[in-house]
Amino acid sequence: MNLPAERPAFQTLGVIGVGLLGGSLARAARQRGIVRRVIGVGRDQRRLDAARAAGVIDEGATSVAALRCAELVVVCTPVDRVAADVLAAAGATPASAIITDVGSTKAGIVRTVAAEPAAAAKFIPSHPLAGSEQRGFEFASATLFEGRTCVLTPTASSDPPRLQAVEAFWQSLGMRTVQLAPEEHDAILAATSHLPHVVAAALVRLIRDRERPFTASGFRDTTRVASGDAALWTPILRENATHLLATIERFGSELDRLRNALEQDDAQAIHDWLDEARQLRARCPEQGGADL
């Protein structure tokens, strides 16, 4: 492992959940010389051994006790496990430790952690908008975060020096950072990430066997995110059900406008509906980041 001459920002980084995101984080932080040592924590020692053999982490353990020297811990588990893992990490780490996460929903996690002030004092919630429909550290990429956005959702009780350190950490991986309130984050991501996932899955589901050979590149791109891991996405959709149901309503309203135009064979209305979409899409950022 090559280290730059200068002292890295953290001697020891803990990563709970060494999958695609956790693995990418470990690779990116090591390659950029931001950490000297990465300790992976997971449930399956054989997977952790494989991640160590692959050079993704330096040490793998099934207990957070391994994080007793970690200065920074990033929780990369599915969103229904993040809060519990943050609490466990808070109990295992030094008093000065910083804990963050990569969860795609924020309000529920923030609420659960806030009930434990000692843990909340160490925790800065994050959501890097970077990911892929692939799973496992085997697909980990040191460049996954470059040029993307990381949303931080601190609260009034968040520790300012830790907030600054977590922002600097994501920036050091090549991300730009932005702060949102947890509920605001969840409402926005319901529209920009969770609804597209649901829509892609619905498109795949309605195709009949005899129709499938006639799916082509447009269909493949439109439905790529539907290949995502159901074990990761089920808790995301459940956590964010209220906002997601509201965006499904908005989606239905847009579809109804087109449906009416089709039923009346209103060429101008159909054209305008499509052309407005074309123009609006051109305003979407070229880079941004995420499936998760």
Next chain:
Amino acid sequence: MNLPAERPAFQTLGVIGVGLLGGSLARAARQRGIVRRVIGVGRDQRRLDAARAAGVIDEGATSVAALRCAELVVVCTPVDRVAADVLAAAGATPASAIITDVGSTKAGIVRTVAAEPAAAAKFIPSHPLAGSEQRGFEFASATLFEGRTCVLTPTASSDPPRLQAVEAFWQSLGMRTVQLAPEEHDAILAATSHLPHVVAAALVRLIRDRERPFTASGFRDTTRVASGDAALWTPILRENATHLLATIERFGSELDRLRNALEQDDAQAIHDWLDEARQLRARCPEQGGADL
């Protein structure tokens, strides 16, 4: 222009509508030595001159009279103009000429052309499942058709030797060919191509300005086809409105199942709905082709 030693299949290919598809067809047929000379017919002489200067066509004209020696004519105009262009090409070409098209809808075109038996005798309807959201011959690619599927929709009155020749033509561009009835084609493409386009546009439309910075790679892929040209897509959606409205119903039913599961917070039902989609998507062909 390099020609293989062997005699090309056609001396003169006519392409009506020299855009992305027509231009790609011209490039592909010339590069593979299938035609000796390509005559482009369009409405704008300056665009045709530019296409000639770019080496896409050998000659450009604004009248089908230029097709008087064409052995094969491929109509590549928007679907609401295809039938009229087929009729015009039928009147301008030699008695032995073969005419085909690349339209994304088929039943309406076949019906209109069938009313003119002399034109119908020359016409074999095609839909190569290859395309892109880009427009203009500037984006023409000689490899656009390789490995993709071309659907032919002959009727009982289609001329067997011409059908064979058109199949051989698409195959010589690297496509596999399959035959469907025109109505069957339209019903299938409503689900595999036209609905994904509509859904992508609806997703883009519902995003609010303050949400747009948080769209990322998943959103970009899911909505790529919404960048397509409204002038091409409006006639496609109008021609295929009946089938499209039926697939919107099917889409709504799938979405309702998830909505119910979310409202009841039924983790198993949400997981199964997502995981079935993941499995079904893995059965979609790797290559296929088209947005159009």
